[in-house]
Amino acid sequence: MELDISVRAKVLREEFWKELLESVVPFWECYSPDKAYGGYFSCLDRDGSVFDTDKFLWMQGRELWCFSHLFNHVERKEAWLDLARSGADFLRKHGKAENGDYYFSLDREGKPLVQPYNIFSDCFCAAGLAEYAKASGEAWAEKSAADTWRRIQERKANPKGVWTKQVPGSRPVRTMAMAMINLWMAEVFDSVLDPGELEPVVSSSIDDVLSRHVDWERQAVFERVLATEGRPQGMDGRLLSPGHALETLWFILAAERRRGGDPDRIEKTAQVMLWTAQRGWDHKFGGFYYYRDYENKPTEKLEADMKLWWVHAEALCAFLIAHRMTGRIEFWDWFERTWEWTKAHFPDPEYGEWYGYLDRRGDPALTLKGGKWKGMFHTPRALLVCAQLLGEYGR
Template structure:
């Protein structure tokens, strides 16, 4: 480990973090209606005023998390609260069991609701993180309520109050998705950190999530982790959705599991998470152009998604977190090599020193889609700043050794 190089990496990471945070503070925050706009072009100009509810929660969490890691700055805390207030006023369907919308207008009129519980998950972590900074009980209460709602919905303990059924006709085909236990594990980790009173509950739920991921989705015999499986975990290899692998998702999942393993001291779980990472990155890395493919097929057949061979920002963010975490925890140089390889790719293709932030969407050859974008309904101040914060902290730990 060359500490001179680590210091150079840290300097780059910190400069990028400053640029990213300022990009969103200067261009994304809505001073009129509250909340954040995330449909921003390369220069930060807003190209759509519709607002993603996911991003209200993610942005609310991120600015509070910055305060947690680096100390409270009023501008950060104000931005977090703006997103929290906007969600509370406009993004909750009070007539449908407090399920949350997926998109709303800039003033908060509802546009779209989805069956998935991810809006509620990001709302929960935002409120929990804000409580961790301010100690204001109302935010913890909101986080706890959303956390329980997600659990009940994911485990069929209540009917979805929106009336949405499963994605496919249940009598024909049903299954389970990796996203539910994976995201709930991450939500649990945030709540467990700030809500010590319910530690036993969070420990139990985190364990359930890890067990579910490995019981049903992790398929080393197929060389992958499957996004969708039958209710009993049997692969559905006769159709494209059943064979779909999202390598970036698996890599993100791997570091959620590494964190859980570190929390519990479970070395076996950590080793399994490392295996998950290795399978995903080796299956998804594009040897011809570099970077991680968005989707692959576990049997090498054509993926259904049009964007399967694109390079998106967030899977590369997850590689940087997971590879450095694995290297920090094990000292295995192969993980550090993946970190360096990915960081080099990101510097060359995603980073934009002229305008700040990272391009969201690259073609397979590594060139940004045209016109290029820095934000969308699905891209906002979350994956990238989270990575930059976490990598900065892990580099600090490595430099201290």
């Protein structure tokens, strides 16, 4: 069996590298750079044509991270570093509001449009600049990234600040997103900040997920919990996001792998993935749902049964790293099943990259390859992570 998987892994490894370097990366290299003003267009239609020129800071930070990461981990191509520099300079010149937080969006030239209401703009820009600092050695980028990291840690208990719509003291709902992003950022900041600064954030994030968001009795990962104890009433407290759960769980496994973590916790974390996969898979049409209700009641999300690219990208990483770390065949099977469905529905061989938003049956609901919430990020990150993991088989 192990031999079969090694052979298969070698085939898949080639497939993933090919998809990454011949379809996905070229799409963004070709269509997203704004040669006039710097930074990147993210609103790209199927054929790469720009359908909106606004610059969303989530997307700017992510693409900056991605080109820098390719330079750092795939090949030291000057073209990638140049593309990264264009994004980094754009962020330096235009990204931050006076209070030091990143705007949510800018116009093409860099003039601010939407206030810094969203802490994830800061997270993605900080991660982008940290990765860029490793690629370029530019000290300003490292300092800026570290400053933003620290500001995020100060703000994380109250991430929305003045934009909080929840009435104070009413029902303190906390989502899993902050723990998730901190786990990923800690990996990106690995050689930028001291372990003494990163490790407490990693530990508390893992603890937050495993002791608050995972319900071991109900065998599910809940997106929203109360800051106090338990979960909010009703649909908020029952909301499941299989993609988000799988993404967070694989960040935990990756963190444990780096620090040589506790085997029992690794085993348990992987087990939660299986529960999530079983509950999140669409047994009729295939693919993972975007949202589910724990009791199969309706969610408030119109897009609940759509199939999203990032959900599948993160699921691939999750199952593969879990297989590497536990050796359990169920994870390999889930990886194969997910890749089969993904490959059949998301990639666009004609123009490159993946569709982002499919309907439940797997047909594209939107033709776009990038938009306000889809950029150069989940697809290439997952393809690279999987290609690297697949390379470990049969060594």
